[in-house]
Amino acid sequence: MSDGEFERVALVGLGLIGSSIAWAAKRAGLAGHIIGTARSEQTRQTSLRLGFVDSIANTPAEAARNADLVILCTPVGTYGGLAQEIQAALKPGAIISDVGSVKTAVVRDIGPFVADGVHFIPAHPVAGTEYSGPESGFAELFDNRWCILTPPPGADRAAVRQLSRFWERCGSNVDFMTPEHHDLVLAVVSHLPHLIAYNMVGTAADLEQVTQTEVIKYSASGFRDSTRIAASDPTMWRDIFLNNREAVLEMLGRFSENISALQRAIRWGDGEALFDAFSRTRAIRKKIIEAGQDTAEPDFGRTARKTPGKPAS
Amino acid sequence: MSDGEFERVALVGLGLIGSSIAWAAKRAGLAGHIIGTARSEQTRQTSLRLGFVDSIANTPAEAARNADLVILCTPVGTYGGLAQEIQAALKPGAIISDVGSVKTAVVRDIGPFVADGVHFIPAHPVAGTEYSGPESGFAELFDNRWCILTPPPGADRAAVRQLSRFWERCGSNVDFMTPEHHDLVLAVVSHLPHLIAYNMVGTAADLEQVTQTEVIKYSASGFRDSTRIAASDPTMWRDIFLNNREAVLEMLGRFSENISALQRAIRWGDGEALFDAFSRTRAIRKKIIEAGQDTAEPDFGRTARKTPGKPAS
Numbered sequence: 124m125s126d127g128e129f130e131r132v133a134l135v136g137l138g139l140i141g142s143s144i145a146w147a148a149k150r151a152g153l154a155g156h157i158i159g160t161a162r163s164e165q166t167r168q169t170s171l172r173l174g175f176v177d178s179i180a181n182t183p184a185e186a187a188r189n190a191d192l193v194i195l196c197t198p199v200g201t202y203g204g205l206a207q208e209i210q211a212a213l214k215p216g217a218i219i220s221d222v223g224s225v226k227t228a229v230v231r232d233i234g235p236f237v238a239d240g241v242h243f244i245p246a247h248p249v250a251g252t253e254y255s256g257p258e259s260g261f262a263e264l265f266d267n268r269w270c271i272l273t274p275p276p277g278a279d280r281a282a283v284r285q286l287s288r289f290w291e292r293c294g295s296n297v298d299f300m301t302p303e304h305h306d307l308v309l310a311v312v313s314h315l316p317h318l319i320a321y322n323m324v325g326t327a328a329d330l331e332q333v334t335q336t337e338v339i340k341y342s343a344s345g346f347r348d349s350t351r352i353a354a355s356d357p358t359m360w361r362d363i364f365l366n367n368r369e370a371v372l373e374m375l376g377r378f379s380e381n382i383s384a385l386q387r388a389i390r391w392g393d394g395e396a397l398f399d400a401f402s403r404t405r406a407i408r409k410k411i412i413e414a415g416q417d418t419a420e421p422d423f424g425r426t427a428r429k430t431p432g433k434p435a436s
Numbered sequence: 437m438s439d440g441e442f443e444r445v446a447l448v449g450l451g452l453i454g455s456s457i458a459w460a461a462k463r464a465g466l467a468g469h470i471i472g473t474a475r476s477e478q479t480r481q482t483s484l485r486l487g488f489v490d491s492i493a494n495t496p497a498e499a500a501r502n503a504d505l506v507i508l509c510t511p512v513g514t515y516g517g518l519a520q521e522i523q524a525a526l527k528p529g530a531i532i533s534d535v536g537s538v539k540t541a542v543v544r545d546i547g548p549f550v551a552d553g554v555h556f557i558p559a560h561p562v563a564g565t566e567y568s569g570p571e572s573g574f575a576e577l578f579d580n581r582w583c584i585l586t587p588p589p590g591a592d593r594a595a596v597r598q599l600s601r602f603w604e605r606c607g608s609n610v611d612f613m614t615p616e617h618h619d620l621v622l623a624v625v626s627h628l629p630h631l632i633a634y635n636m637v638g639t640a641a642d643l644e645q646v647t648q649t650e651v652i653k654y655s656a657s658g659f660r661d662s663t664r665i666a667a668s669d670p671t672m673w674r675d676i677f678l679n680n681r682e683a684v685l686e687m688l689g690r691f692s693e694n695i696s697a698l699q700r701a702i703r704w705g706d707g708e709a710l711f712d713a714f715s716r717t718r719a720i721r722k723k724i725i726e727a728g729q730d731t732a733e734p735d736f737g738r739t740a741r742k743t744p745g746k747p748a749s
Contacts, residue, residue, distance in 0.1 A: 200707075224657075249654050249656060249657045250656065250657075251657070253721075268656055269653055269654055269656075271654075298653070304645075307645055307646055308646050308650050308651075308654060309654070309657065311639075311640050311643060311646050311651060311659070312640070312650075312651055312654040312655055312657050312658060312659040313654070313657035313658040313659065314658075315636065315639075316636060316658035316659050316661065316662055317658050318695075318698060319632055319636060319662075319695070320658075320661075320717075321698075321713060321714050321717055322691065322694050322695050322698055322713075323628065323629060323632060323691065324716075324717040324720055324721075325694060325713055325716055325717060326624075326628075326687070326690050326691045326694050327624050327625070327720075328716060328717070328720060329690070329694075330624060330690075332617075332620055333620055333621050333624050335720070335723070337621050337625075338621075338624060338625055338720070339720070339723045339724050339727050339729065340582055340611075340727065340729070341562050341582060341584075341621060341622070341625040341626070342625055342724050342727075342729045342730070343562060343563065343581055343582075343729050343730070344537075344562045344563075344564070344622065344625050344626035345625060345626040345627075345629035345630050345633075345665050346624070346625040346626065346629050347724050347729055347730045348629065348633075348661050348662075348664060348665055349629055349632075349661075350717065350720055350721040350724055350730075351661060351721065351730070352658050352661055353714075353717040353718075353720075353721065354717065354718045354721035354722075355714075357711050357714035357715045357718075358711065360710070360714050361707050361710040361711045361714060362707075364701075364702050364710055365702070365705055365707050365710070368702055368703065368705070371702055372699065372702060372703060374639070375695070375699055375702075377639050377642070377643075378635065378636065378639045379692070379695070381635050381638060381639050381642075382631075382632075382635050382688070382692070385631060385634075385635055386685065386688055388677075389677050389678070389681055389684055389685060389688075390681065390685060392678055392681070394513075394674050394675075394678050397673070397674040397677055397678070398670050398671065398674045400634060400635075400638055401634050401666075401668075401670035401673050401674060402670045403637075403638055403641060404634055404637040404638060404641070404663065404666040404667065405666075405667045405670075407637055407640075407641060407648070407651070407652070407663055407666075408566075408637075408663040408664065408666065408667035409667075410648070410652045411652050411655045411660055411663055414652050414653065414655075416652065416653070416655045416656050416660055417655070417656070417660045417663075417664070
């Protein structure tokens with residue numbers, strides 16, 4: 124097999140990420156055979172019907188048997204149990220990996236169940252949408268997105284290279300980190316933003332003086348951006364917060380200190396402090412666009428956007 | 437003149453909103469003549485060159501003279517001074533309005549300078565993008581967006597109707613509120629989300645252990661949604677927070693109480709509390725899409741999105 128290709132790939136979990144990996148692997152011809160499994164019968168049947176798996180297994184162990192690459196694509200809270208379940212089925216030389224949004228907890232949970240001769244290489248494709256389920260996947264999800272590998276010290280170099288090439292050929296750019304640093308970075312760029320978004324939508328939902336109808340009517344003025352990420356899968360996010368506690372609490376502490384300073388500036392009418400705080404943020408936006416991680420289109424307008432700078436007539 | 441049409445419209449301030457009003461008014465044939473003014477010579481020249489104004493005045497008073505409708509389209513902190521400046525130039529029967537994102541402060545600042553026979557009808561088109569300046573405007577900005585009018589008790593009904601029709605023909609849906617209720621609703625749907633977004637980006641920019649390069653690289657995982665609104669105009673937003681202090685502090689208080697509850701749930705590993713909090717928010721997202729205030733496309737994927745559910749080959 125060439126670089127990044129595997130004879131038999133097993134996907135445990137066939138939601139947004141699992142199904143997208145299958146589509147991306149098919150697009151690039153990375154797998155001789157893709158076998159998938161999912162807890163629900165409906166998901167298994169849908170996956171077969173959509174055709175992104177070549178066959179379906181009824182249990183994780185059955186899927187993992189004889190696979191060259193097994194990827195756990197379920198919420199991180201399930202990894203320990205799954206690793207134990209498939210432990211005996213994994214063949215020597217197989218790679219076991221995952222897609223979890225936290226990494227120290229994954230090492231803690233999966234590590235004890237990895238037999239000698241099996242290569243455990245945690246991975247996190249930093250990509251997603253606000254949708255979930257086997258019908259939400261698509262081949263391009265990982266294109267130009269990062270995939271972070273956190274191989275343990277002394278990991279087999281050939282296996283790391285194989286998995287790294289697999290992700291590159293799925294469209295990703297691959298990066299390497301320690302699990303601890305990964306969790307800190309993700310706490311900032313992903314976990315905190317999601318927690319804040321969930322909290323903002325929840326706060327708005329609880330108001331007595333302002334109706335939900337009003338919140339919805341006027342959401343284009345800023346609120347709707349929060350609701351997009353607050354529509355993400357609750358089980359997945361519960362597991363992320365339970366499994367990245369220290370880093371999230373550290374970031375939340377900093378966030379709260381800073382919000383208190385802004386609150387004080389508003390209360391005391393300190394316009395200069397507000398202006399300074401609001402002026403520091405445009406440069407970061409600009410760099411994100413330059414790095415190809417977002418578009419520069421004026422997205423606030425969304426549906427109303429047609430002909431910038433020109434009358435429509 | 438028909439419904440919502442004016443012989444002479446004066447726009448004081450030619451940024452995103454001012455220029456978009458001009459384009460929208462031209463699209464619908466709402467103004468016999470549009471005269472604009474802006475503090476900077478460059479903005480005035482750019483506006484003339486782009487052609488969305490018919491003529492340019494060097495001062496607000498000069499623009500307001502003989503106008504049938506004067507709209508202040510500058511940051512709300514400038515309204516008091518501008519109202520005083522144009523007070524003497526306004527002709528009897530003229531309508532003076534604005535586009536400010538707060539309304540009680542606008543009534544407080546402009547009210548004292550409105551002569552008898554002049555109709556003061558505050559307005560807030562709830563629309564925008566993260567861009568600013570005369571080149572960022574476009575005719576469709578207000579299409580299917582709400583414009584909230586807060587006419588004072590006893591306002592001239594014909595004048596209110598004229599302004600209301602003007603906004604409808606600019607593409608807006610028009611709603612009426614008291615200034616106080618407006619400020620509370622906007623604190624929830626707009627001001628708090630912006631404050632939180634500015635704070636999130638500022639918090640990330642200050643970290644020592646995580647580099648800005650890393651924040652930018654991995655921003656697609658949630659962070660970038662915050663940076664979009666955090667790129668909005670700092671002067672405008674400083675003025676909004678200084679002028680909607682009570683409502684923003686009230687909402688911020690609720691937000692902080694709720695975030696403390698989530699923080700506690702994370703610290704104590706209370707997965708049930710987290711799951712419940714994260715499950716309440718999807719319904720609101722769904723309603724926003726149904727109300728036409730956002731698209732249902734899986735926007736997290738953005739540039740990577742092409743063929744949902746199908747391999748690209």
